[in-house]
Amino acid sequence: MRNLNSQINTMFNETIYRIEADNGSRIKKFTIRFTKSNQKYSPEHLEALLGSHEKAIREVPLLFLRIEKTARQKYLVLLDEERRRELLKVMTDHVEMLVEKMNRKYRDIFKSQKRLEEFDSRIKNTLMAGKQRINDETKKVSESIGEKLSSSSKIKPEELARIYELDESTLIDLKAIEPLQAIHxxxxxxxxxxxxxxxxxxxxxxxxxxSKFGTQLGIDPSQNHTEAARRLKKRSIAAGTLVLKDLIDAIYILTQQLKLPGEKRNNEIITKTHSRLNESLNKHDGAEKVIASLQAFFQMLSIV
Known part of the structure; x- marks a missing residue:
């Protein structure tokens, strides 16, 4: 599930940016407050500054592992050993970076106050505690994901991929896993x-x-490698992907109505969803085959 890992890593990048921004905001507020009271770099001010950095360091495993756990439980994907090692490295690198920034920023200040030994000890302990927390929390999350997925009755993404002849990465890109699981x-x-x-x-x-819409184009083989042909293929595949997402989303909405007793179904939702689906499909060659295949499903909802 490299595509899932890539998406999670993108969220990690956004998260570390937010952690640092929040830390910077806290530090600015502390500095303004203590400067106004003529206590800049007082023991209380320095304690507040170091405490803010330490909070940022604690947030790395807290927020990163929350993202990892949520995504893997959503897509029913275990945390394998390769990903676990990658996760440990990513979090450790960020923690080391934050500790180093803390060290560079305040070391000279503590040195001038003849508190360097105290500062060095705190830096060392902060780094050790941060790494230990990463190891401990990663182990807990890995076990939690395993327990959760082993007890889940939802159909697995790899099975969905087999049933619908799609790659798991495509299912993720389409955000189709949860709707298809609900349909099943x-x-x-x-x-x-x-x-x-x-x-x-x-x-x-x-x-x-x-799912085959947009993948079969009548392009002259001799023109297949031209820029125009490549652009046409790209546009066609993109359009096919959009209509596939529309189809899955529409079936999901209609299935949610199907599971309700007849008298509680919302006929307006059913009619509008069916109409939008037809409109979306009819822009593509082969739409009649898709619509024909859905007739038994539509009849269950009394759509004629």
Whole structure:
């Protein structure tokens, strides 16, 4: 799941930026407050400054592991050993960087106050505690993810990829895993119903057909490597991806209505969703095949 790791890493980059920005804001406020009272670099001021840096250091494993855990539980992906090592390195690098900034910023001040030994000891302990916290919390999160996923009844992303003939990375990019899991849960509840079985199979077939939109273009082979052909392919695939997302989202919305008792269904939502789906599909060749495959599903919702 390299694509998932990449997305998580992007969130890490945003998070460390936010951690540093928050720390900078706290430090500025402390400095203004203590300067106004003629206590700049007093023991109390320095304690507040170091405490702010230490808070930032504690936030690295806290926030990073929260992101990692949330994403992996959402997509039902275990934290494997390779990713665990990568995660440890990323967090350790950030903690070391924050400690080094703390050291560079205040070392001379403590030295001038003849408190260098105290400062060096605190820096050392802060770094050791930060690394220990990273190891301990990563182990806890890894175990928690494993326990959560082992007890989950949701269909796994790799199984969804097999059923719909899509890459797991595509499912992630489309944000389709949760909707498809929810769709499967609804149909799992009526799996003994032959009508529902036919509707589900038609729905699956429709998604598979739709996933091919934009991938088969009638381009002259001799022109296949031209810039114009590449641009056409890119636009066509992008359009096909959008309609596939529209289809999955529409089926999800309609399935949520399907699981309700007939008298509690919102006919306006059903009608509008069906209409938008037809409008989206009809822009593409092959739309009639997708719509035909969905007829059994539509009939379950009394859409004619």
């Amino acid at each position: 849960e609804v149909f799992e509840g009526v799996k003994e119903d032959n009508v529902a079985k036919n509707a589900f199979e038609g729905m699956r077939e429709g998604i598979v057909i739709c």
